[in-house]
Amino acid sequence: xxxxxxxxADPMSDLYQQLIVERARAPHRAGVLEPADGGAEGDNPxxxxxxxxxxxxxxxxxxxxxxxxxxxCAICTASADLMAESVEGLQRPAIASLYERxxxxxxxxxxxxxxxxxxxxAFRSLHEYRSRIRCATLPWTALLDAMSEAxxxxxxxxxx
Amino acid sequence: MNEMSAxxxxxxxLTGFEALRDDFPILSxxxxxxxxxxxxxxxxxxxxxxxxxAMSDTMRTQYANVHRGLHWMSERTTDAYEGVRDKxxxxxxxxxxxxxxxxxxxxxxxxxxxxxxGATLARGQAVVISEMEHHSNIVPWQMLRDRAGIELRVxxxxxxxxxxLDHLAExxxxxxxxxxxxxxxxxxxxxxxxxxxxxxxxHAHGAKLMLDGSQAVVHRAVDVQALDAxxxxxxxxxxYGPSGIGVLWGxxxxxxxxxxxxxxxxxxxxxxxxESRWAELPHRFEAGTPAIIEAxxxxxxxxxVQAIGFDALQAHEADLTAHALARLQAIEGLQVLGHAxxxxxxxxxxxxxxxxxxxxxxxxxxxxxxxxxxxxxEPLMRRxxxxxxxxxxxxxxxxxxxxxxxxxxxEQVRVFFA
Ligand SMILES: Cc1ncc(COP(=O)(O)O)c(C=O)c1O
Numbered sequence: 365x366x367x368x369x370x371x372x373a374d375p376m377s378d379l380y381q382q383l384i385v386e387r388a389r390a391p392h393r394a395g396v397l398e399p400a401d402g403g404a405e406g407d408n409p410x411x412x413x414x415x416x417x418x419x420x421x422x423x424x425x426x427x428x429x430x431x432x433x434x435x436x437c438a439i440c441t442a443s444a445d446l447m448a449e450s451v452e453g454l455q456r457p458a459i460a461s462l463y464e465r466x467x468x469x470x471x472x473x474x475x476x477x478x479x480x481x482x483x484x485x486a487f488r489s490l491h492e493y494r495s496r497i498r499c500a501t502l503p504w505t506a507l508l509d510a511m512s513e514a515x516x517x518x519x520x521x522x523x524x
Numbered sequence: 525m526n527e528m529s530a531x532x533x534x535x536x537x538l539t540g541f542e543a544l545r546d547d548f549p550i551l552s553x554x555x556x557x558x559x560x561x562x563x564x565x566x567x568x569x570x571x572x573x574x575x576x577x578a579m580s581d582t583m584r585t586q587y588a589n590v591h592r593g594l595h596w597m598s599e600r601t602t603d604a605y606e607g608v609r610d611k612x613x614x615x616x617x618x619x620x621x622x623x624x625x626x627x628x629x630x631x632x633x634x635x636x637x638x639x640x641x642g643a644t645l646a647r648g649q650a651v652v653i654s655e656m657e658h659h660s661n662i663v664p665w666q667m668l669r670d671r672a673g674i675e676l677r678v679x680x681x682x683x684x685x686x687x688x689l690d691h692l693a694e695x696x697x698x699x700x701x702x703x704x705x706x707x708x709x710x711x712x713x714x715x716x717x718x719x720x721x722x723x724x725x726x727h728a729h730g731a732k733l734m735l736d737g738s739q740a741v742v743h744r745a746v747d748v749q750a751l752d753a754x755x756x757x758x759x760x761x762x763x764y765g766p767s768g769i770g771v772l773w774g775x776x777x778x779x780x781x782x783x784x785x786x787x788x789x790x791x792x793x794x795x796x797x798x799e800s801r802w803a804e805l806p807h808r809f810e811a812g813t814p815a816i817i818e819a820x821x822x823x824x825x826x827x828x829v830q831a832i833g834f835d836a837l838q839a840h841e842a843d844l845t846a847h848a849l850a851r852l853q854a855i856e857g858l859q860v861l862g863h864a865x866x867x868x869x870x871x872x873x874x875x876x877x878x879x880x881x882x883x884x885x886x887x888x889x890x891x892x893x894x895x896x897x898x899x900x901x902e903p904l905m906r907r908x909x910x911x912x913x914x915x916x917x918x919x920x921x922x923x924x925x926x927x928x929x930x931x932x933x934x935e936q937v938r939v940f941f942a
Contacts (some may be wrong), residue, residue, distance in 0.1 A: 412898055
């Protein structure tokens with residue numbers, strides 16, 4: 365008698381794609397901006413992962429620069445890094461829309477929605493690893509909080 | 525990673541413990557196309573057919589509410605349910621069956637104790653726990669502290685992962701501690717604590733001792749009288765029984781001074797709107813319809829492990845643990861947490877460059893189930909300076925070949941993230 369079967373995908377080729385492993389090992393956007401216009405932390409109490417995101421805004425209110433300091437797994441670190449790169453030049457509505465499409469892809473694994481996701485499409489197979497989806501979204505919640513702080517009352521450049 | 529599927533776990537001519545694997549139907553399942561290698565028994569153990577059958581037979585042939593019906597079905601079901609109390613009393617060598625209180629799990633037992641024994645403590649008294657407690661043996665005492673002005677003291681753990689008995693003695697020195705509540709075996713480090721020594725220390729300073737036996741009871745013969753403990757708790761689902769049933773044992777002399785925890789049916793002798801009188805022990809602490817089917821399943825689990833015998837179980841586990849420590853420590857960059865002299869089959873580790881979650885995901889896709897995270901012991905993680913670990917834990921059905929497969933797959937994980 366066999367129970368319901370999980371898939372047999374090989375995580376070394378589908379989940380841990382070269383881009384993800386490389387960015388986890390040597391992130392391009394690691395660090396903390398000082399001064400910054402906004403900053404926030406995301407915590408996952410289940411695994412102790414923590415992402416700190418800082419942003420600096422351009423004259424148009426879009427992200428001029430974003431950095432992350434991540435203590436987490438490969439998925440979380442690579443997601444923070446590819447996020448920081450992907451949102452440069454984007455204003456808040458565009459970031460929210462990107463995150464929405466990213467989240468939809470993580471839920472469905474649908475490649476149809478990934479065209480506009482660029483590098484973020486590397487996480488497509490995460491939908492097969494449901495317990496790991498939070499690892500990829502944690503940096504985004506921190507980024508959106510950092511953007512809110514940057515836009516909020518009393519906002520302005522701070523030394524973090 | 526695909527060559528791993530070539531390793532086969534079944535082998536003809538099974539003897540001893542390997543033959544017992546046939547009792548656990550779930551072990552023949554495959555996960556991601558690979559044979560299931562279940563190394564997460566410390567979180568919850570798999571169930572033998574004997575437990576599954578006892579529960580389903582109850583529902584098929586002999587079931588009714590307990591303690592209330594005057595009819596045949598209720599009487600027989602009450603006998604079966606109360607019979608489990610005798611089995612638990614024998615398991616723990618408790619002096620009286622009336623000292624065995626059924627709860628939902630260890631968490632339920634500790635909350636009961638924090639509420640009801642906590643009510644016998646005076647403001648300004650202290651409860652002493654340790655740095656290596658499961659959250660379920662931390663949070664109920666914090667709630668007591670905040671509610672009743674009880675001080676919460678925390679005994680340190682040494683770098684080896686053992687309870688620091690000198691520090692415990694210091695915390696007891698002023699005589700204000702009413703209770704020491706510590707684990708009998710760590711669910712993270714596998715450390716078995718020197719319970720009899722802790723009891724002597726506690727009693728010498730006027731404190732009672734509660735042992736969290738959630739892990740220990742699975743691996744060792746427990747004799748609460750020889751240990752001279754005052755309270756002992758465990759949870760059925762780690763002992764090859766079902767979830768939803770746990771146990772609090774306490775000395776009669778203490779239980780009798782404690783007010784009830786939950787109120788309702790079964791825990792009273794008479795009820796009027798003016799007042800109610802509490803039932804005798806143990807029913808005073810068992811309000812409402814209990815987990816009848818689960819208790820019967822626990823009884824079958826106790827029969828099962830006692831038929832094997834704890835001497836054999838302990839020897840088997842020591843053999844597996846020694847093998848696993850040797851295999852794991854041979855992996856470059858792998859760090860086993862804690863090296864207590866007395867330890868059981870629970871091994872937490874970190875691997876350089878690989879996060880515990882990534883390890884667990886890669887192992888899972890090879891059919892190997894381990895736990896990753898903080899193991900409901902955040903303060904211990906902080907003490908050890910890690911955020912999360914991977915943990916392999918063994919059951920009576922674990923084989924050395926499974927441990928070899930773990931080690932071989934970890935070696936591949938290490939190379940992958942190197
Ligand atoms: C040492 C220890 N104490 C307490 C518990 C809590 O058990 P339960 O969740 O069944 O109440 C566990 C298991 O999770 C444990 O390992």
